[in-house]
Amino acid sequence: MDLTRENFRALIYYHFRRGLTQKQCINQLTSTFGDEASSKTIVYHWFSEFNRKRSMLTDEFKESRPKIILHHDNASCHMSAETTLFLEGQKIELTGHPLYSPDLAPNDFYPLPSVKNKLRGYCYSSREEVVDAFKMHVLEIPQSEWKKCYKN
Known part of the structure; x- marks a missing residue:
């Protein structure tokens, strides 16, 4: 079973609420999950978030970031049609650009x-x-x- 980021954050929160230190939390996660465990940086980050009374485990939505970024240039023929249909279905405006050729530049x-x-x-x-x-x-x-x- 693969754990999501939110699952690991819940485990970190559990260790935080139990009163474990960050190092103890890292040791617990590493002994249980091995290489799949959250990194030391992530554990320290979430401990500081929980100390600031953060209660949500999901990522915060940032409105300034674009929702979808996709550059489908150089897509193979069979993928290009599928990609174009997907983008049209998502109501994403397609803008073409001229090919790069010696006559144009x-x-x-x-x-x-x-x-x-x-x-x-x-x-x-x-x-x-x-x-x-x-x-x-x-x-x-x-x-x-x-x-x-x-x-x-």
């Missing part, structure tokens, strides 16, 4: 790697010095190379 595929290679190995003392070096190397690229970049 030619700068990522031609000049940046070559300029990065030319700048590699140098130490710059300021941000402005790096920007100036970058501009110098970009301006050294012949127009014919730029035309090839945007033609293909």
